[in-house]
Amino acid sequence: MHQPVLLKETIALLDPKPGEFIIDGTIGSGGHAAKIFEKILPQGKLIGIDLDKDNLKKTESKILAEIKNEKDPPGSAAVKIKNNLILIQGNYADLPEILQSAELRGLNADKRGKRKVDGLLLDLGMSSEQIERSGRGFSFLRNEKLDMRYNHEAGSMNHEAWATAGEVINRLSEKELAEIFWKYGEERYSRRIAKGIVESRKRMAIKTTFDLVRIIRKSAPKSYEKGRIHPATRIFQALRIYINDELGNLERLLKNAPNILKSGGRAVIISFHSLEDRLVKNYFREMKKEGKAEILTKKPIMATREEVKLNPRSRSAKLRAIKFNYSTKFVDDRRP
Numbered sequence: 001m002h003q004p005v006l007l008k009e010t011i012a013l014l015d016p017k018p019g020e021f022i023i024d025g026t027i028g029s030g031g032h033a034a035k036i037f038e039k040i041l042p043q044g045k046l047i048g049i050d051l052d053k054d055n056l057k058k059t060e061s062k063i064l065a066e067i068k069n070e071k072d073p074p075g076s077a078a079v080k081i082k083n084n085l086i087l088i089q090g091n092y093a094d095l096p097e098i099l100q101s102a103e104l105r106g107l108n109a110d111k112r113g114k115r116k117v118d119g120l121l122l123d124l125g126m127s128s129e130q131i132e133r134s135g136r137g138f139s140f141l142r143n144e145k146l147d148m149r150y151n152h153e154a155g156s157m158n159h160e161a162w163a164t165a166g167e168v169i170n171r172l173s174e175k176e177l178a179e180i181f182w183k184y185g186e187e188r189y190s191r192r193i194a195k196g197i198v199e200s201r202k203r204m205a206i207k208t209t210f211d212l213v214r215i216i217r218k219s220a221p222k223s224y225e226k227g228r229i230h231p232a233t234r235i236f237q238a239l240r241i242y243i244n245d246e247l248g249n250l251e252r253l254l255k256n257a258p259n260i261l262k263s264g265g266r267a268v269i270i271s272f273h274s275l276e277d278r279l280v281k282n283y284f285r286e287m288k289k290e291g292k293a294e295i296l297t298k299k300p301i302m303a304t305r306e307e308v309k310l311n312p313r314s315r316s317a318k319l320r321a322i323k324f325n326y327s328t329k330f331v332d333d334r335r336p
């Protein structure tokens with residue numbers, strides 16, 4: 001079961017209130033969403049987005065099952081609030097378009113027909129379900145096909161952004177692979193491993209996660225086996241980030257945040273990679289400098305030792321939050 005990270009801190013900063021309109025842009029199994037939903041009922045609306053369709057159906061029943069109203073006969077609370085929860089398969093980077101789409105017609109639009117929300121949550125990366133059950137090769141501990149796409153139904157082989165990990169590993173040049181491993185994984189043996197991959201694929205296509213793990217082990221020095229982490233950790237992370245264009249999506253979302261959030265709206269972003277955190281930190285600073293927002297977290301919030309013990313995935317989580325405010329008075333200095 002996926003354990004939501006920094007749950008208490010997320011709810012405190014997102015501060016969802018009854019009647020509000022909130023988006024969980026990476027709803028996954030709905031761990032955060034269930035708590036948010038509970039806070040905005042009975043009138044509020046929650047939109048949950050995820051690239052991965054496989055989870056969405058289960059997520060809906062899970063969230064509805066968690067909402068209990070002692071006064072209602074069993075099951076009827078869920079029936080009443082079903083329409084307040086809208087799940088959409090999509091990319092959070094497309095939120096400006098999703099918010100204006102026909103699917104949401106009649107929902108919370110302002111007088112000009114524009115739809116903005118009171119709160120946005122992004123809990124980046126992959127979920128435990130995807131590692132454990134997707135069969136898409138996210139883990140180096142399971143022998144599966146090298147896919148790694150969150151949206152595994154998307155795209156054609158010709159569109160690099162939607163290529164599978166297998167296609168990338170078997171097609172890209174040694175230099176391109178080394179760059180991906182270095183940029184997104186900070187893998188210090190990036191060049192040696194890229195070379196090992198290119199040599200190995202000349203003999204036979206690299207098809208599974210274990211094929212790749214074998215090559216990584218053979219290419220890196222023996223001492224790498226004794227390190228703190230599995231020798232394939234950084235390569236798998238780099239490939240996943242590249243395949244799903246994770247930094248590109250985050251950049252696109254940040255650029256559009258003022259088109260998504262109302263004045264007074266809060267955004268909470270949980271990242272697991274230093275490059276993601278840097279994007280969020282710099283963007284929040286820029287918004288503050290432009291007088292458009294107040295930063296709610298001076299420093300990133302990290303999991304306590306107790307949480308890390310219970311949920312090791314929380315170890316690298318960094319949470320940052322911001323509150324938008326577009327109503328700052330315009331100072332006209334031409335007047336006396």
Ligand SMILES: C[S@@+](CC[C@H](N)C(=O)[O-])C[C@H]1O[C@@H](n2cnc3c(N)ncnc32)[C@H](O)[C@@H]1O
Nearest residue numbers: 004026028029030031032050051052091092123
């Ligand atoms: C860490 S999990 C979220 C877990 C969720 N907060 C919970 O408590 O169950 C991240 C989810 O984001 C999804 N995801 C990753 N990139 C996405 C994107 N660009 N747009 C929408 N969903 C995305 C993944 O498929 C995954 O289900």
